[in-house]
Amino acid sequence: MGGAVRDGLLHRHKKHWDLDIILAVDVIPFAQKLAQKYHAGFVILDAERQIARLVFPELTLDLCQMYGEDITTDLSQRDFTINAIAWDYHTQELHDPHQGQNDLENQIIRMIQPQNLRHDPLRLLRAYRLAAQLNFTIESETHQTIKNLASLLINVAPERVQNELHLLFDTHRGSNHLIQASADGILTPWFPEIQPHWLHLLPRWDERLSAYPALAPQLERKIRQDRSVLHQLKLRCLLPEHRETAQQILTRLRYSRAEMQYIDKLIALWPVFELLITSPNPPIPAQFDLFQQAGQALPGLVAVALVHDYGWPVVAGWLERFTNPQDPIAHALPLVSGHDLMERLHLPPGPQVGQLLHWLALAHAEGRICTPTAALELAATLQGTTPAPSA
Numbered sequence: 129m130g131g132a133v134r135d136g137l138l139h140r141h142k143k144h145w146d147l148d149i150i151l152a153v154d155v156i157p158f159a160q161k162l163a164q165k166y167h168a169g170f171v172i173l174d175a176e177r178q179i180a181r182l183v184f185p186e187l188t189l190d191l192c193q194m195y196g197e198d199i200t201t202d203l204s205q206r207d208f209t210i211n212a213i214a215w216d217y218h219t220q221e222l223h224d225p226h227q228g229q230n231d232l233e234n235q236i237i238r239m240i241q242p243q244n245l246r247h248d249p250l251r252l253l254r255a256y257r258l259a260a261q262l263n264f265t266i267e268s269e270t271h272q273t274i275k276n277l278a279s280l281l282i283n284v285a286p287e288r289v290q291n292e293l294h295l296l297f298d299t300h301r302g303s304n305h306l307i308q309a310s311a312d313g314i315l316t317p318w319f320p321e322i323q324p325h326w327l328h329l330l331p332r333w334d335e336r337l338s339a340y341p342a343l344a345p346q347l348e349r350k351i352r353q354d355r356s357v358l359h360q361l362k363l364r365c366l367l368p369e370h371r372e373t374a375q376q377i378l379t380r381l382r383y384s385r386a387e388m389q390y391i392d393k394l395i396a397l398w399p400v401f402e403l404l405i406t407s408p409n410p411p412i413p414a415q416f417d418l419f420q421q422a423g424q425a426l427p428g429l430v431a432v433a434l435v436h437d438y439g440w441p442v443v444a445g446w447l448e449r450f451t452n453p454q455d456p457i458a459h460a461l462p463l464v465s466g467h468d469l470m471e472r473l474h475l476p477p478g479p480q481v482g483q484l485l486h487w488l489a490l491a492h493a494e495g496r497i498c499t500p501t502a503a504l505e506l507a508a509t510l511q512g513t514t515p516a517p518s519a
Contacts, residue, residue, distance in 0.1 A: 207251040249280035282317035303330035321368035393425040460489035463503040
């Protein structure tokens, strides 16, 4: 029933199918037996409502207990008419009590009743995701009801909100629907300080991706190999410039520490990077510091520059340096190790050693030293000592 039946009627082909199956039995014990028999992954989604999930390599089954006395009663509790169509395996007939097939034909997303949206406010955001995925239009009364109920979204579990956002990020038309959702106040409960400039950059991510193979193959591969990178780049467009506030929002949405650190670098370093790429001769120490602070977020900053319409020639050199592990400006190459410094300069372990390594790496980037001997001599000068002779 639900999405699988809808997609089947629309002749949509998917690599991985998600099926919702209604059963008139105690679902969780039954699902556990199926999981054991077929060696499937098993998760209880809602013990009270008897909803369980079985995960197979190319198929996910959500088993749920039928609501009410019959299928018609159950379907009346669904979100939208196009998701309230069921197929009876035994009788081989479709149940469509809310004329969902008509709305499929007319490409309309129509609520069954306002109470159903109020019962599960995530459905408010799901309307925009479905509109993006199917290229449908949200019916006017449904649209108004969604806007009226927008404040209820704050009551939804953050993991579910995050999942819907990522589905929108993955959809080519998702960015425009996120802009509409923002205008309708749907995003406000979770994103209260969206910056218009960044929000309206969202569609450019989808536009620019098609250009990456010709412009920046390294960057394109990085984004396509790891979809979470693109998710984070788009997510940054929904966040404020104030880093602490952005981190609070990401914490509420239960993003991982690594994701939060990556986005924090995008926010903090973009103004610095923009200043450097627009400077005719950016000083090497400033370039070196930018590379050290950005780390693996540097390709993301290059992508942000492309989305801001800085041409490929402006940023190509930065990505070339980043992808060359022997480039002393992009990668700290101090020529000697911390152990070398401690042994030759009689230094104890501590932050002083790390600071010296940083200075030596910068000196190497500037071309002031290029051998281990020169590095030790400079370190000794910086410390006011004489290096011990090598063994």
